[in-house]
Amino acid sequence: xxxxxxxxxxxxxxxxxxxxxxxxxxxxxxxxxxxxxxxxxxxxxxxxxxxxxxxxxxxxxxxxxxxxxxxxxxxxxxxxxxxxxxxxxxxxxxxxxxxxxxxxxxxxxxxx
Amino acid sequence: xxxxxxxxxxxxxxxxxxxxxxxxxxxxxxxxxxxxxxxxxxxxxxxxxxxxxxxxxxxxxxxxxxxxxxxxxxxxxxxxxxxxxxxxxxxxxxxxxxxxxxxxxxxxxxxxxx
Numbered sequence: 365x366x367x368x369x370x371x372x373x374x375x376x377x378x379x380x381x382x383x384x385x386x387x388x389x390x391x392x393x394x395x396x397x398x399x400x401x402x403x404x405x406x407x408x409x410x411x412x413x414x415x416x417x418x419x420x421x422x423x424x425x426x427x428x429x430x431x432x433x434x435x436x437x438x439x440x441x442x443x444x445x446x447x448x449x450x451x452x453x454x455x456x457x458x459x460x461x462x463x464x465x466x467x468x469x470x471x472x473x474x475x476x
Numbered sequence: 477x478x479x480x481x482x483x484x485x486x487x488x489x490x491x492x493x494x495x496x497x498x499x500x501x502x503x504x505x506x507x508x509x510x511x512x513x514x515x516x517x518x519x520x521x522x523x524x525x526x527x528x529x530x531x532x533x534x535x536x537x538x539x540x541x542x543x544x545x546x547x548x549x550x551x552x553x554x555x556x557x558x559x560x561x562x563x564x565x566x567x568x569x570x571x572x573x574x575x576x577x578x579x580x581x582x583x584x585x586x587x588x589x590x
Contacts (some may be wrong), residue, residue, distance in 0.1 A: 369520075394578050407582045408520075408566070415575055454519055458576040463508055463527065465578055467519035 366391035370455050370468040377475055383428075383442040390436065392409030395457040397438040398465060399430055402452040403409050414438060415460075450475045480567045482581035489557045490589050492533045497552040497584045499567030508570035509550040510578065513563050520566060526550060536562055537561070557588045 367390045377383060399411040404429050412424045412430035415450050420430050429438045438455055452472050456465040479502045489495045501507050508527050512520040524535025531543045541552045552565060564583050571577040 398577075406564075408580045410577065411578060413575055421575075452517075456520075460576065463570055463576055464510055464522050464525055465576065466522060467512075469519045470517070472517065 366457075366466065368466060368468040370386050370459055370471050373469065374476070377473065379447055379475055380444050383440070383445050383449070383473070384439040385453055385455075385473075387438040387440075387468055388436055389457045392436070392457070393409075393457060394435060395459060397432065398456040398458075399438065399440050400454040400456065402454060403450075403471060406451075406462045408454065412440070445475045447475050449473065472475060478569050478571055479509075480509075480569045480581040482567055484585060485582075485583050487584045488587045488589065491559050492556050495554050495557040495561070495564050495586065495588070497567075497580060497586060498551060499550045499552065501548050501550060501567075501569050505572060505573070507548075507550075508572075509541075509543065509544075510568040511535065511539070511550075512554050512566045512568065512580075514566065514583075515536075515563050522574070524551070531540055532567075549589045557586075559588050559590055562586055562588045578585050 369388050397414045400408045402408050414420045414432045428442050452470050454470045455468040458465045481500045506569045510525045511523040514520045519553045523539050524533050526533045539554050566583050567581040568578040
């Protein structure tokens with residue numbers, strides 16, 4: 365069966381520090397991968413999606429970037445965090461033709 | 477452009493009573509619709525989807541949803557609510573632009589009271 369991991373689970377970082385959040389998927393090949401941010405326990409904002417290694421699309425301009433160095437690994441990064449980067453970050457995967465997405469447990473980021 | 481709306485920020489229901497969480501959609505063409513649930517500080521869990529076929533879709537944990545094309549709605553229902561159903565519920569529609577991107581509603585918080 366497929367599983368998706370995210371780490372760390374929680375993170376507190378000062379403004380201006382770098383960020384690296386990791387997401388890995390097991391039990392499937394060539395998944396579509398997604399990064400979302402959820403602010404204030406409400407709606408989800410799609411940040412990035414990827415259909416393959418080194419194939420990343422950004423949905424909104426911002427202080428973040430994403431990379432996919434391996435088929436089942438998706439990394440969210442920032443060189444310098446802003447207060448507004450605080451939130452709950454969710455990674456998800458899907459398979460082409462299967463439509464639904466499956467979410468990881470999330471990372472709670474607090475920028476202080 | 478595709479979109480979904482969840483008109484209620486919060487729904488309150490007594491345990492044992494039926495519950496409905498509302499969702500309306502706007503798409504060009506046939507909609508692909510989904511419901512997800514999120515418990516506090518957790519990721520979203522897939523409940524059910526409508527792609528084609530029967531208008532009544534059954535999903536996990538006793539939930540079901542009714543697709544109504546004339547009313548462009550996809551309301552989530554459960555005959556008898558449990559306190560453990562208390563969570564944040566999201567309706568979503570598939571973005572027909574590709575890559576299985578989903579467009580989520582703002583979410584509805586369900587509170588089931590003992």
